[in-house]
Amino acid sequence: MFEIHCPYCNEKRSEIEFAYAGEAHYVRPTAQEQTEMSDEDWSRYMFIRDNIRGEHAERWWHNSGCNMFFNAIRDTVTDKFVMTYKMGQPRRTETQIEAARKNNAEQKAKS
């Protein structure tokens, strides 16, 4: 069972307090964009997800805690959370993810 850092509570809590909520950074098109979108593009937004091997940006919901949705980077190979960040913040870059990995390793080494 994971320990997940909620960026709103700013603490690590047990996985039972959370629910997975799908891949992150799929922004709902505005009403205007929706009317202009082809059916194909809309289907892609609706139904197609990356399902990547490696660093996966995903949404989690702290439903038995502060009730907030937030984003996370999780490595689908090791299952490990690399970082979490607040909803609305931009997709994390490779450099940011690498820095978070390094930081995690340092924290671990310290303990």
Place this chain on the structure above:
Amino acid sequence: MSLFRKTGRGVVDDSKVINFTFDGKAYQGLEGDTVASALLANGNHLMGRSFKYHRPRGVLGAGWEEPNALIAVDRGKGRVTPNVRATTQEIYEGLKAESQNRSPNLKFDMGAFNNAFSMFFPAGFYNKTFMWPKSFWDKVYEPFIRNMAGLGPAPDADDPDVYASTYGHCETLIIGAGPAGIAAALSASKSGERIILVDENAHMGGSLRSTPNIEIGGKPASKWLEASLKALTKAENVTLMTRTTATGYYHDNFVALAERVKHHIPNAKIGKVREALHRIRAGKVILAQGGIERPLVFNGNDRPGIMLASAAQTYLGQYGVAVGNEVAVFTSHDSAYQAAFDVADANTRIAAIIDVRSTIRDDLIMGATQRGIKIIKSAAITKTFGKLRVNACEVYEPESGKKTKINCDAILMCGGWTPSLHLWSHSKGGIKWDADLAAYIPDMPNENAVCIGACNGDFGVAAALSAGHKAGGGRKAYKTNEIEFGSGVVLSSLPSYLDSSKQKAFVDFQNDVTEKDIKLAVSEGFKSIEHVKRYTTNGMATDQGKTSNLNALEIASKAVGKPIEKVGLTTFRPPYTPTTFGTFTGYRDNELFDPTRKTPIDPWAEANGAAFEPVGHWRRAWYFPKDGEDMHAAVARECKATRESLGIFDASTLGKIEVVGPDAAKFMNLMYTNPWSKLPALGCRYGLMCREDGYIYDDGVVGRMAEDRFHVTTTTGGAPRVYRHMEDYLQTEFPELDVWLTSTTEQWAVIAINGPNARKLIEPFVEGIDLSPEAFPHMTLREGKICGVPTRLFRVSFTGELGFEINIPAHYGRLVWENLFEAGQQYNICPYGTETMHVLRAEKGFIIVGQDTDGTVTAHDAGMSWAVSKKKRDFVGKRSLARPDLVAKGRKQLIGLLTENPNEVLEEGAQIVDDPNQAIPMDMLGHVTSSYWSEPLGRSIAMAVVRDGFDRMDETLSIPMPGKVIKAKVVKPVFYDPKGERLNVV
């Protein structure tokens, strides 16, 4: 004192005799004995029968790895525990143990006929044999397999015992209290941080218990152990847990510990905790699980009396039990010599040490010579003799071809050692092949964890102590006088003059997998070790291959012709040892297994004889039978009473969400298909919710309390997911909206009053609300008081009758209900349940989301295009509703069905076709979604989804059923009062 007991040794108390029975026969043991050690002390080696061939078996080991000696411990009805290892079950006064997998008894077992025919039972036997003819399955094969399958007695009554579960936290969790674990705890305890040290055995000490005569720093190991445990017990920051198995190691250092609280207690009372699951989150995990000795794979290696060398050491050192009078030792590794010397030093005769190697360390030769033990080099055992106990073995020397028969009543074998990587692998720690050890050892960790001692490949007491001390954060070197642990050779086949097809050389003892089976699996094309495992069932028994996996791997690797590290290792999965369902269940049993939600009015329904049905987690009154009525009669009466006069219904389970804020209407516009901006305060509207895919997700009446406040109701089962759906959109897609959501399902009790007399009933109780039809029209709401209690009173109807839904604070629910019920007697008020509610709404053609819709039905398909705003620029699902598939011809649409025979009630779920005489498989047009007997109409009614249903009005369709075809006409799905006049009765 028995013949085989060596007094004054180990943890047993020579002065405390314990009486127990094994297969009904009385035995005596000593306090501290296990069933196995006590039976061995009585000279009894025969303890079980193998699974497939029912071969007689004794103990192979002395601990948790034991594959053979499985027993059932009988503590009375519902309290029989099967498949307990005799080697780990402590005896207590009155213990009743039974052997397994034999009939009628252990010495004479009918099932052993399988052994005589073992050449017909090769690997994959079941897959190959039970293939044909098909007709044999029911009558022949299945009963046969069922009879053979399963190990130990299945429970025949509910388990009355209590199981606990709890959480715990610590900075350092140390698993395994052998020399490495204890040294780690001693050194880590200096930090003052919380330390938990667990061990699966009754006594801590691990291998030190088996070798009490080794000196640590000049003192006997037993003294060092005593002093160390005393210090740890005293340290306030250290928790010691015995009889506790770390069964699984999960993400982020979350470890499950199964504690056997009462397994060793005589007459353990029901009601006290028997087992406890501790879920520990640890900062750091130190794994000191030790290692498991490997058997040698030779012909006849499974006779009772043949066991691991370390097991004999443990029986002697820990329990003071000699495993025989004349013992042969067969080894490919140095470590067996220490065992042989220990046994010899306790005055047991060693018949010979048979070593497959040609060169042997000088100190070992010297040790043997001093004790007068004969070593036979470059030799192997090729046969064993004896039926229920070994009595001799044949030693073969390939260089000379010489064969010698040696008498012995026990054989100790040692094929090297396997570090225990179980928990390390659960944590996804990496492993690597160590050619010198011929074993896998830990590589890079995946968690904050470290392996120390034998499980890290560091064998020997001194190495374990030093590694433990270091892992605990200290630095200390330990000196011991042990014989160097040494090394060995691993041979995938031992020398023999017998053809391998003629041998019974067991690899997996519990599942009877032989060397031959593994070779056969490879020759039949199974190259992956995971496939070999499943085909042969090697490692799939209750011991999970603790003693067999590496030997199987050696044999398979040779057969495949690939180096062992390329063949790989099968995956270790939790639990480490078999764990009872009780441990996993803990307190979550019976009414706590899946808690039932009940409304405030539920006790009234129970007192008034309601039949209940589960709806989601709720239990709801289903119908109220009177004078022995069945459901059909009760529902017919309830429907009639409601339509003719007055019905009362508990609708408290309806989901409720309060949507509040300056942008509440904007938010509602986005979440529901309907328009909300123009709904005035105190107005109500039926709301339809889609997901983004355009399919109906939920529905319910929404009341607008004020400009900035909506009282939303959802379906009973849909409340949590609708709340989540709303929160998700509010937080992630529309965060600019100033809106707050609160789930209020349990804050309100809801009483639905329906029928022509509804207004008359409530009028005398209502304060501050003008109930006249003009002042309080249908689909509006008012705030005021009822029975002196604040209420949100909705004038709505799910039955088609004049109706009110009375929302009151939940704790007043029963009070208001009882007042109304009493006053309603003058109108013959009728309490009704969910079944009548379903019939009444179906008569009006109102849908139930999830019954008439199934996640592929749009508002248009359900005939509710009127609920979808054409003007709104945006709402969730709008764009999808324009997808080509959702506007195409051929969609299934919701229609009504009237059977030609009015007395015929269709079955819900029945398939509908056009022409019932067409060839099978028929072209299915759709299915019946709701179907009832309608008492007011005096006939059956049904709703259905049918391809292009709207265009089929007045067509006759067919519903083929077993033995008949039912014909039904397509109609609009409003069967009763189509003009809605009854809503407005004055």
